Amino acid sequence: MTQMDQIKHNFIHVNGLKLHVAEIGTGPKVVLFLHGFPEIWYSWRYQMIAVAKSGFRAIAPDYRGYGLSDQPPESEKACHADIVSDLIGILDHLEIKKVFTVGKDFGARPAYLLPLLHPERISGVITLGVPYVPMGPSNFKQHLPEGFYVSRWEVSRLSFISQKPGRAEADFGRFDIKTVVKNVYILFSKSDVPIAAENQEIMDLVQPSTLLPPWFTEEDLDSYAKLYENSGFQTPLQMPYRVKNEEFGIKDPVVKVPCLFIMGMQDYVLKFPGLEAYIRSGTLNQLVPDLDTIEIPEGGHFVQEQFPDQVNQLLLTFLNKHIQL
Template identity: 60%
Template sequence: MEQIKHFHIPVRGLSLHVAEIGLGPKVVLFLHGFPEIWYTWRHQMKAVADAGYRAIAIDFRGYGLSDQPPEPEEGTFMDLVEDVIGLLDALTIDKVFVVGKDFGAVPAYLVAVLHPQRVHGVVTLGVPFMLPGPSSFQADHFPRGFYVLRWQEPGRAEADFGRLDVKTVIRNIYILFSGSELPAANDNQEIMDLVDASTPLPTWFSEEDLAEYASLYEKSGFRYPLQVPYRTMTKDLGITNPKVEAPALLVIGEKDYILKFSGMEDYIRGGLVKYFVPNLDIAYIAEGGHFVHEQSPEKVNDLILSFLKKQEI
């Protein structure tokens, strides 16, 4: 990791933390999910840099080493989209490949929808094209104790997380999200209660990895991450009939609990997602879970690099 350089850059009134490796003329921009941070892309950044690309990963505003916005509860996905464009402008980068994981897929695709001239192609892991808005996440399609519904309640996750240190919260979420079932609590439980303290970390996620994540979330806390994505995902962004014209790739693990979302499997496997992303290829990783890029980095790296090289032809 010592080859990756770190710096801060002013974007839209905030200082964003940037990690970078590689000097290639083509740029790959990585956008993390939750409970992730720039570090989640450590395997992919090195792989694309070794293949001749310039790899950039950021901590979103309100995450890790990036600044907190002045009014976190006002945040929406559009802030992340505008931050990406502001970052590209600040770094004088005309056009990029965008790679998004988990909720990072949302701004990745929205940049391609709203600023198509800035995007060579889009890769998303675990989450297909989804437009935030009232119909994007319907509560009656999920168990009452589903983690997203719990975390949308103001104060509930704060109280739940606040019983534990930050490192334990990240540990619990990583363990919970690594499973293949929808994470949901009973009426007499909170989400943190779903993980037994004796449960080991996934074999592909080390204590050193956990410590890196924890140190960054200890700096930022969870105030903004609970707003974006969870408490803003049903906010209408005013975008109608979106289309992603850029070539795209969706990589999804067959054991990712996201596939248990109501209608998700039909949306992906049935090809409905291609209404919004016509030039989409879909790759499945048989044993892959929600963190497929950390669990099977070589497979994911090969898929990403194959996609990038295909666009060079």
């Protein structure tokens, strides 16, 4: 049996949906892994195995509408509040009282919402690539051109009645799902922000002959593609790209648990206008007083898959330092 074979797969009924949860390890020390896009539970495979070997229980769900989890009703769409509610529902079902959260990409938002909304359930927070940003309008996407990938993907379908595809759906729809996942992985692995020309589509930024990054295998791509073949991209485009400003009634935006921020210095996200200044100016540390920031010089957007051993060691050092039973 391989280490991957030791990861168990369960389905938990939460909020009227059947959600897929990958799990490995046992005991009261629990780590909840939260994926981004185009990722899935599988993106945490190296970290789950590593923390389980060190005595932790690792849990990695597919969000609603992602991978093997049920699609939400189209009338409900999906938002961060849903994700937080689903995660609390999963923990309640599994009778887990307290966890560390590890969030990557947009998974950083629910990773930080949990200690703000449910502080009694969270021991600490680790995020990769995306720092804590308080709820509300983000300034970090401003001053980017129309061809910025987020701007293209956040345009929703024209109407539920006509069912006409939005620009992203039409762009993605020209290719099979495996090619879409491959192209996004290639694009997001670069250090430049993906920006298309006015009359160019995001998928066309990748030449068909472009190879996958050396740390991402064809087997990995197949695993991702099978999961997205099940879910499609309807919900992943909605959540996170089309979620507008949500109100949570958070009066105090300061995060009061120990936190770790791992930043790949070749991650294109670092080039969002004002983001690096926000991280380095001290503003971030005012909002997250107990924060350690660690840079990985050659790390890109998928740093946990690119440099798994290094990331695993950083996670375990933080977890063992702050675990309280």
